[in-house]
Amino acid sequence: MKIDLANIRQEYTKGGLKENDLPLDPLTLFEKWLNEAVEAKVEEPTAVIVGTVTPEGTPSTRTVLLKALREGKFVFYTNYESRKGSHLAQNPHISLSFVWHELERQIHIEGVACKVKPEESDAYFKTRPYKSRVGARISPQSRPINSRVEIMRQFVTEAARWIGREVERPSNWGGYEVTPTRIEFWQGRPSRLHDRFLYTLQENENIWQHRRLAP
Known part of the structure; x- marks a missing residue:
């Protein structure tokens, strides 16, 4: 490569994270950081990298919106017959990663996913833009298609079917809710001595415990 990747680096100086400032519940800190990302006008603040496990045991990642x-519980929506949907049907363990470069922050979450109730998916589906609802009905997400022209033709045909009517949610599209068991907060610091704090859920006590991790 013509670009010297080894010399691309940035010093992180925008903040710190002190143990004395940590709440007992990590969801409180998550909401605070998410609100700050929105207020700072971070691009796509709700974008989250979703990691699932293939039947062969290999990792698979993609990005969705919280x-x-x-x-x-963390909720996102997708096609149940997509690649991630097929993975979750066999293995519900999942990871979620939020990366906010503008704030030099990351949050990494591990937990278990399950489908939300159909009425909850119905309610959210109705709030989506019209074209997104039509697209959800015709897209064979994650599967090969011959061309963009093909999918656009299907879109036009499907849109015509719903003129003057409420677009119904297809049964293969809906939400997942993720129950977290592990949440790590990462704040960039100078000299790569980053602040990292890990919350783990104590199952028997149903409480969270946290500890500092080495950068």
Whole structure:
């Protein structure tokens, strides 16, 4: 390569994270950081890298958008027949990573995913833009297609079917809610001596414990 990748580096100086400032519940800190990302006008602040496990045991990642945080669970929506959907059907263990470069922050989450109730998926689907709802009905997400022209033709045909009617949610599209068991907060610091704090859920006590990790 013509670019010298080894010499691309940045010093992180925008903040720190002190143990005395950590709340007992990591979701409190997550909400604070997410609000700060939105206020700072971070590009796509709700974008989250989702990691699943293939049947062969290899990792697989892609990016979706977080759509809710309720009762301590992270919610996103997708095609249940997509690659990630097929993975989660066999192995519900999942990872979520938020990366906010502008704030020199990352949050890494591990947990278990399950489908939300159909009525919850229905309610969210109705709030989506019209074209997104039509697209969800015709896209064979993650599967090969012959051309963009082909998918656009299907879109036009499907859109015509719903003129003057409410576009219905297809049964293969809906939400997942992720119950976290491990949450790590990462704040960039100078000299690569970053602040890292790991929360782990104590199952028997149903409480969170945290500790500092080496950078």
